[in-house]
Amino acid sequence: MQRTFAKYCQLLLLAAHFSLFAANCSLNMTLQTLRDQIDSLDDQLLQLLNQRMDYVRQVGELKRSTNAIIYRPERERQILDRVFTQNKGPLNQAAIEAIFLEIFAAARNMELPERVAFLGPEGSFTHQAAESRFGAISAYTAQPTIRSVFESVETGRARFGVVPIENNREGIVNETIDLLNEKDLMIAAEAEIPVHFTFATQTENLADITHIYSKDIAFRQCSKFLNDSFDGLKAELVPVESTSKAAKMAAQQPNTAAICSHIAAKLFGVPVLFDNIEDSDLNRTRFLLLAKDFRNQPSGRDKTTLIARLPNTNSPGVLAEFLQEFNTRGINLTKIESRPLREGATFRYWFLIECEGHADEPDLHEVLNHHTADVKWLGSYVRVS
Secondary structure, three states: OHHHHHHHHHHHHHHHHHHHHHHHHHHHHHHHHHHHHHHHHHHHHHHHHHHHHHHHHHHHHHHHHHOOOOOOHHHHHHHHHHHHHHOOOOOOHHHHHHHHHHHHHHHHHHHOOOEEEEEOOOOOHHHHHHHHHHOOOOEEEEEOOHHHHHHHHHOOOOOEEEEEEEEOOOEEOHHHHHHHHHOOOEEEEEEEEEOOOEEEEOOOOHHHOOEEEEOHHHHHHOHHHHHHHOOOOOOEEEEOOOHHHHHHHHHHOOOEEEEEOHHHHHHHOOOEEEOOOOOOOOOEEEEEEEEOOOOOOOOOOEEEEEEEOOOOOOOOOHHHHHHHHHHHOOOOEEEEEEEEOOOOOOOOEEEEEEEEOOOOOHHHHHHHHHOOOOEEEEEEEEOOO
């Protein structure tokens, strides 16, 4: 009886092993089948991408024959909007946009490689904004100042330039606005990215950290984290000119840390101790993409930027009458910034104005024609929000 029971147990164990073996075989076969299907789709994707690039090459030849502009933000937006409406998941819009922006960048570089200048150094948020629009494979050149970005585009050393214009927590970047008035460049497009800061350090114990490097604006935007984490500790906050430099210094000096972008921490090999340490997850920065002699076609969801140098702005009603022209024609103004003229001893100002619509649309076109001597048109481009 005992032998029979023992044999029965052995048979059960053997059956269990066989079931497990069969299940593993089935799983391996299923995995292999799925991988084969993925490989087949990859082959089709490669074939379709090359087919797409062949059409792009033909478009590039036509553009070169007519000296047409290669970068067409409004056309890219039309493509994205169209594929968004056809998407049934599981990819979300952010993933689709990231994939297609890289496809667009590869296409532009095949048509005509173009250099992009940005406010550096490498690893800055402006670098991130540039890559978000021109892709990772484009040729980039980091510039030390906003002025040097403008001058790179102005002199032809770069085809496009990327500079910050405003942060929704800290406000406008006055240098960018002043240079838009001073230089003769156009706005080709805008980009908007969320600002996330990391706390990067090679030091494991916070109490051992003696210095924390970052930009002054980053210290302000991460004040809650700093107050909560370093209350009672003696780490000194040291402002530097960029969050990228902060990461570089933290990589070189013991017992230090940096508040920087994730890309900067990765670039300089500094371990990230805490991520997303900003006070608000709604922190966003807007950037402008600059070019010479650039004009977008209307897309149906455009924004226009103007500079108004109105005569006798100290006279009652001059500014109000000018703005009333937009209201009368139903044009929505989204931004008005005043800057000093810096001419003479009086307090006089010029204005940067943003409004919805394209300069070729009849109502806005009428306003611009009415003020050709007083208004500088900086561009009409697809608005991102």
